[in-house]
Amino acid sequence: MRLPSSLLLLASSFCSALALDLKGQILWNDVCPGKLCHHTEGQARVQLDDGRLHSGITRDGRFTIPNVPKGIYILEVVAHDHVFDKLRIDVVETELLPEVRPYIPGTPLSPPAQVLLSYPIVLYARAAYDFYIPRQSFNVLAMFQNPMMLMMVFTGVMVLAMPYLMKNMDPEALQDFGKHQSKIAEVQNAFQSGDIKSGFSAIMNSGEEEPRSSGSAPAARQGTPTSRNRAPKNKRR
Amino acid sequence: MRTIIGLWLAAFVSPLLAIHASEAGAIDWHKALIGLPLTALHTGPSFHRTEDWQFGATQSVVLTATASNVLAALHPENGTVAWRHVFDERDRVIAYKAYGNYVASLSGPGGATFRILDVHSGVLIVERQLHTPESGRLFEPTSLGIGLAPSAESDVFILTDGHQLRRVDGQSGDVQWEWASQDQASLYVYSNVVSTPSAIYLVGLAKSFASYTVHITAFSPTTGEELSSADIPSSITEGPSQLFVLSNKNKDSHVVWLQDGRIHSLRLAPDLKGKASVTKGATYKKLLDVKLCEDGQIVGIKEDGSGRVVKLADDGSLKVTWEFKNSATSKQYSESIYTGGKDMDGAPYIARVFWSNILRTASAHVLAPHLADGKGLVTGFTFPFATHTHGIITHVALDAVNPAELRVLSRLVLTTSTGAVQLWQQDQLQWIREEGLSDIRAVEMVELPEPKVVASQIANEENEAFSSRLFRQLSDAQNFPQYAAKFARRFATGSYASVSSSVASQANASVPLSRDAFGLRKIIVAATTHGKVFGIDSSSGEIVWSRVYGLGWAAEVGGRIIPLKMFVTRAVGDADGATPQVAIVAERKADNVRDPMSPMSLLPDTHFQSLTDTVVFHVDALTGADALGVSQDKDILQGKDVIAGSCVEAFLYQDDDAKFVLLFDEFLQTHIFPDTSHNYDVFTNVVRSLHFPLRSSSETTRTLTGHRINVEKEFTGKHVAYPTWTTAFPPNEDILSIITRPSSSPVASHGKVLGNRTTLYKYLNPSTLVVLTGSLPMAKAKSCGVYVLDGGKGTVLYHSILPASPSGECNVKAVFTENWLVYSYYDGELGAPDQAKSHRLVSVELYEGAQPDDKISSSELASYSNLTTHVSVYEQSFVFPRGILAMTTTSTKYGISVKDILIATDNSQIVSVPRRFLDPRRPKRKVTAEEAEEWLIQYDPLLPDDPKRVISHRYQISYARQILTSPSLLESTSLIFAYGPHDLFSTRSSPSGTFDVLSEDFNKLQLVLTISGLLAAILVTRPMVSRKKVKERWYD
The missing domain is CATH 1.20.5 (Single alpha-helices involved in coiled-coils or other helix-helix interfaces)
Structure with missing residues (x-):
């Protein structure tokens, strides 16, 4: 094992003479438009691995990394304001042109991606960094658009308007409404107290009760107000 | 997808950190530096003027290459940076040449890389490697063997490596042709390239016995064909510095050199058959290039030191056109600096700048050779250069205008020995840049005292007459309406002191510095290697005070002061609470001491080339006043010689009673500063409990040796340290750095309660330290190491081997706080199936005992206890999307806030990485309910690249060297100061949100x-x- 590896090392030292110049271009796009982008970026550069091999980016977006020996590299654009893709570059001894593949940071290098990209390398800015968060400004309209606020306003309005509504209602409709209300309250109470079973039965019953409602409902109606009103009377005595 | 999850996670973890656009510039500041200008001929500051063809207006910039490896342009109107181009650290800039709208540069050994930039915007137009940096030849000086000559067709002729000539297209960077000499610069070394329409000439020297001879080769500009080559009979002893090429109006070029004190010249023609002519008359000591060779002007220094302007006349003869009066060497004046410049019409001017020892001012004499009917006109003026605050002038660049007949106004750009760059318009100082700040070696942030409330006399209230009392109370009450109005306004609008507003005071120099409501304002004391210490207001970046170090006895011979460490010897809260003070421990390297009376003078040169002493400068942090009381406020700052020799280590000892610096010399003798009897008493009381590690090396191994200090004095009257333990590192491993916890880092909680109600107790042994190692240059297998050692005994608590870069360098950065170590490295290895080339960040936590609930009270254990090795280690590695240049943690007053890691990245940002991302206990599966209770998040190898965490936002902080953090009075907020060769940047950070003040969004x-x-x-x-x-x- 030792022999082949040392041979490889020897071979690689010979190969360093066969190093190639890695060429590519950054295409200006809407995210990073031409001269403006070059100006804000100041000094973006393209580098391989940890930056020993690198190149500046000229006015027209071109770059050339000179004398790249054979090997597998990660090519990245070191830019202050923009996000660029990372690429995997394989400089192979037998071929004149390097292999270019997409690379997702944090993923293992082997097996290499199946997709081969064209050479010379073409890159463009994916996004511009946005460093700031907008300040939350106060807006009365937005405040009232808040669902909680809407509910509050609605409840407030109902509290004020309810007595008048009740007053204007037809007495029969009022009876019906009161009955319906008590039923809903019953179901709600059952669910709130955790007694789901009785809650369900209340829902079930509501259907059954419908036909004989004429008989039982008035009794219930009579019962509840009296009991409610009796208590203060008792107290007064 | 992964990035989206990452971003979502980032948003989830803490939405509080990012800054608002309105806060940029209010809570932070950024100062762009260019570095100390390199004052050599091809790199020093120079004016360059371009003309706008459309509007006919001219625009000028000051160009310079600097020691921070930057090519920069300054606006001469206000001194701001027009642009700067930062070169890679392996690619030093060695020459630049401006022509038209472009500036060309050569960098790297022998001029390996060639660039063309736009002179006004700094946009890169061409970058081309001419040869590999490894194959480049290193000449001394570096500017030898290179040359740039723009042609009329915007191409550039480039001489590199002393023997290669290329014609490169100025727009595309394509090489039109190239030529290399057969002998590979072994015999001929070319130093100048001259471009004429008929031929390109390389002028150089050929080695011969005892001296050099001039060698010239001519080429065809279009094909690069060698037309002719000639050795000119000559003998130059000085080397290439006395070889010039002058051109006159007729575009005739002449090679000019100094031989035996006389100027020789030779006309350049493609056939090289001309004969050298010799000027008669005075003999010269040396010739000076004043950057006017293209205008045929040069300055010759006569034997007596007086300067003469020598001009290549139109007929090809050399004529002395002017002699500066009183320029002979004299005790009354410093040595003159000559410099050349041009006005809008391109007419040349020559200035002589010198310091008058009698008048104590600087003077400039500007010669306009074309005025007064070609007889020459000199305009002289003195300007009040402050030598006590800026050292001496090392370089001058000149720009002149000729607004009226016989009237010349000039602008001078001065570079001084303390790193200041100044522009003087006649005798008016226009602006000043303190570029010495690009090389800060020691820095501290010092808390300011509370503002002093002016209370009108309370002393004799007892026996005060009624009228005077009434008067006093009325005068006290006169501010009441103002106060009431302020109160009402504050109550109504809610404009309280806020953490996101600027705390910089309005410019008012008379009010002494005082802290703001939240202690967000501090003073940054920064000691530079250029002989100056600065006090900088941390809220605005303004320089509050600066002092120049005195050289002590070495002032006679000259020397350098290199700051080693800085300690705050008196802080605001201390018992003897006057103003805070800072001690700077520095090394003074005196220049070659050659005292014929001294017995040392018999020794060979090498023994006393630089005599090193350790000096301590003690200053008041608020004003820069000398705390030793030796030097005056306006004078240079004198230090105290503490050790006659170098200092191996210095520490600050502090307890409730005293604060002093302990210094150890080469014989491990202890020196105390300030050397008071009180400090000595405190020292003798605690001497038994002091221990510290020192690096030592033998032939093959490097060791770290723990030392204690002997209780008994030696016969020298000093306590001497003795070794107690030694940790030997593997052979071929070198100690690169020792990292200890930050000196003031209070620990708020001693353990971490887990989801299952058990506790992990933090390992807080106070003597724990981190050692970073790297391979020695001769080692075969290169690797780097990280060790955590118990500094009391030398036991290794944690060890990790990291890969080195292909060139064998170790670029490991580490930060250690409480029980938490974070280190970074580049993993460039291929092999293991899941290996990926990436920047790694490893988070390591040390806890007491083998499992949760094991407690050994490590913070109080005696250092000899065996229990100190009972440690469990949790570690996890993460992929960081960027290269890491510097790393530190935030620090707060009580240590309750979460500690974030601040990282300076290779794309010129400073990023804050939340602790929760770096928790080594992040589970590698879905989080359970117990883990969710601890706020753990699932492990993801990749740390998100979130722009909202870039605390430096739009500022570019390139090659940051260090980040310093300091607590404010608000527990939530940490002050940050980052510095490097190109930038100073300061901001605040609240890792846990500003929980102790009402949010800005409230x-x-x-x-x-x-x-x-x-x-x-x-x-x-x-x-x-x-x-x-x-x-x-x-x-x-």
């Missing part, structure tokens, strides 16, 4: 509206309810 209006709404509702419903109640009683 909506006071909404609160008021809600309350008033509720109030209105109550007002409306109350009568309704009472009416209803009454009704109920009536009708029921």
